[in-house]
Amino acid sequence: MNFFESIFPENFRFFSEVVRNSSSSRAYIFWGPDGIGKLSFAKFFARSFLCGTMPPCGFCSQCAFEEHPDVLVVSRKEGDERLKAEYVREAIRFARFQPYSFFKFIIFSEAHLMTQQSFSALLKAIEEPKQYVTYILVTSKIDFIPPTILSRCIRVRFFPKDFNTFVMEKLKGKFQNENFISLVHKIAYFNPSIIDMIESEEEFSKIWEMIESAVAEKPEFKSNFINLVEYYIGQDREKARKFLDFFEVFLLSNIEKLKSSSITFWEKIKRARMMLDTYFINPKFVLTSIIF
Ligand SMILES: [Zn+2]
Known part of the structure; x- marks a missing residue:
């Protein structure tokens, strides 16, 4: 077939x-x-x-x-x-x-x-x-x-006949590591196009760590987030956009858990995207604004 x-x-x-x-x-x-x-x-x-x-x-x-x-x-x-x-x-x-x-x-x-x-x-x-x-x-x-x-x-x-299997197959076609696959599957279910966007397991792990630090409310996570932005995003506008795309899907897959704070983040993401289109605003500054 x-x-x-x-x-x-x-x-x-x-x-x-x-x-x-x-x-x-x-x-x-x-x-x-x-x-x-x-x-x-x-x-x-x-x-x-x-x-x-x-x-x-x-x-x-x-x-x-x-x-x-x-x-x-x-x-x-x-x-x-x-x-x-x-x-x-x-x-x-x-x-x-x-x-x-x-x-x-x-x-x-x-x-x-x-x-x-x-x-x-x-x-x-x-x-x-x-x-x-x-x-x-x-x-x-x-x-x-x-x-x-x-x-x-x-x-x-267009909607795949068996969506869950479809996402799993797509993941297995690209990655081998079982733990990694199950981690990505949690959010890819909400938007399978993120599978196409992942360049390497390492890249995804970095972005994932950033997301987890961004949503955690303790102050030490905030400083970890800032460090990650400094180290991983720096001046790279495309990377910053990518982070926002992943973050959005993460929020979508955690609406229950994050409740009203996901709405706040959504608004911040929207604003951050607009700021990124303004060439003179530093991407590092844009992303850091998400957690405050
Ligand atoms: Zn022919």
């Missing part, structure tokens, strides 16, 4: 039909939790459609491409907070040319990060009558997509 067929059986069946009939809709929105493979499925569907069978045969002239010239994935570039309008306009230009094969796919990763201008540009493109283009918006935050766009898309929800 194909991997996608086992975790998203309904979606697999639905898109198999689309491939079989060779008639794709103008626009789809793939929504569901982060880190479960929505974007991979979008690419998989596009390649299947161009091949004519799902999963793709792997031998035909369309499958011969490693990167198919008719499949464009639009995503945020490093350092960008949002999916800028210029990327969307670039994608629309791509849509104007005849396809190399017979059809084109434009996939927007993290579509909820589009700016207002991006959404307006996209809306115009979706409304343009082009018979050979399908737009796929991939998102974990469907509430952020304007209704004018939503109403023009077919909504497809």
Whole structure:
């Protein structure tokens, strides 16, 4: 059985039909939790459609491409907070040319990060009558997509058939250490995309120690937190952002235990993210502000 067929059986069946009939809709929105493979499925569907069978045969002239010239994935570039309008306009230009094969796919990763201008540009493109283009918006935050766009898309929800097993398998695919796996599993269940974000066990342990020091109320933990920020984050803005992402998932998985203090932390995280976008504010200072 194909991997996608086992975790998203309904979606697999639905898109198999689309491939079989060779008639794709103008626009789809793939929504569901982060880190479960929505974007991979979008690419998989596009390649299947161009091949004519799902999963793709792997031998035909369309499958011969490693990167198919008719499949464009639009995503945020490093350092960008949002999916800028210029990327969307670039994608629309791509849509104007005849396809190399017979059809084109434009996939927007993290579509909820589009700016207002991006959404307006996209809306115009979706409304343009082009018979050979399908737009796929991939998102974990469907509430952020304007209704004018939503109403023009077919909504497809993604949720793994057995979520717990899915998270476990994903972890085991990346790490071996059993203790480590069970530690990460506690929070990855709430957002499996953190598994993709972990670079090494050592890195995660550092971040974990920081989180535990941040939520502990005793003063000695506060000084430990400050030391860790000094030593591990320093001036690194990306590391600071990463810490906030992990911290957020940690809070999500400990709502019961932390009660009202988790709300306070949430607000602090939100503010810290905004401060990190201001280039002259020291990341070390931003993170330290979380515990006071
Ligand atoms: Zn093929």
